[in-house]
Amino acid sequence: xxxxxxxxxxxxxxxxxxxxxxxxxxxxxxxxxxxxxxxxxxxxxxxxxxxxxxxxxxxxxxxxxxxxxxxxxxxxxxxxxxxxxxxxxxxxxxxxxxxxxxxxxxxxxxxx
Amino acid sequence: xxxxxxxxxxxxxxxxxxxxxxxxxxxxxxxxxxxxxxxxxxxxxxxxxxxxxxxxxxxxxxxxxxxxxxxxxxxxxxxxxxxxxxxxxxxxxxxxxxxxxxxxxxxxxxxxx
Numbered sequence: 001x002x003x004x005x006x007x008x009x010x011x012x013x014x015x016x017x018x019x020x021x022x023x024x025x026x027x028x029x030x031x032x033x034x035x036x037x038x039x040x041x042x043x044x045x046x047x048x049x050x051x052x053x054x055x056x057x058x059x060x061x062x063x064x065x066x067x068x069x070x071x072x073x074x075x076x077x078x079x080x081x082x083x084x085x086x087x088x089x090x091x092x093x094x095x096x097x098x099x100x101x102x103x104x105x106x107x108x109x110x111x112x
Numbered sequence: 113x114x115x116x117x118x119x120x121x122x123x124x125x126x127x128x129x130x131x132x133x134x135x136x137x138x139x140x141x142x143x144x145x146x147x148x149x150x151x152x153x154x155x156x157x158x159x160x161x162x163x164x165x166x167x168x169x170x171x172x173x174x175x176x177x178x179x180x181x182x183x184x185x186x187x188x189x190x191x192x193x194x195x196x197x198x199x200x201x202x203x204x205x206x207x208x209x210x211x212x213x214x215x216x217x218x219x220x221x222x223x224x225x
Contacts, residue, residue, distance in 0.1 A: 043216030
């Protein structure tokens with residue numbers, strides 16, 4: 001049973017526009033959420049996180065929104081740049097020191 | 113500060129063999145988590161070690177095992193390799209709990225023929 005779902009395997013966006021990547025989760029015990037970015041031949045790198053006490057967290061061009069009632073989070077990238085082209089993974093955990101559970105990833109292509 | 117090191121980067125084995133992968137975490141980090149990434153499956157958690165003790169284990173068969181040494185370096189072993197074990201094996205280093213930011217190594221690409 002997949003507890004963290006990224007239903008869009010891929011997304012194409014024009015440079016300068018907004019990229020919105022979505023993630024749904026089923027486990028109501030999750031209270032900490034993260035986004036990682038992965039380039040080919042490299043390990044994932046941490047982007048941004050949010051805890052369940054917040055509904056929004058911003059870091060530069062990246063904003064994560066959390067809707068607990070819908071068990072949904074999204075990552076907004078504004079403006080999108082060609083260097084943002086990568087696979088983005090959503091991950092979730094609960095603060096009881098359980099392992100991170102990752103989604104299958106969304107491949108973002110930013111077209112110049 | 114040196115990053116996470118994984119060796120070897122690439123490995124080709126045949127079915128039935130066994131393999132050992134190594135991970136050196138960031139200096140000062142005491143936790144290491146291992147993940148398997150296969151096409152279309154995302155990152156699946158294998159196990160987590162903290163101060164030489166396995167703290168969490170994922171849903172993988174007993175052929176997959178690991179350990180951590182006193183210097184925090186970790187190894188994972190896969191015995192009796194199967195074709196389906198072909199994957200990218202990623203190691204992540206973190207200071208403490210799994211909710212701490214995890215810093216990933218470049219991975220070891222294992223191909224089983």
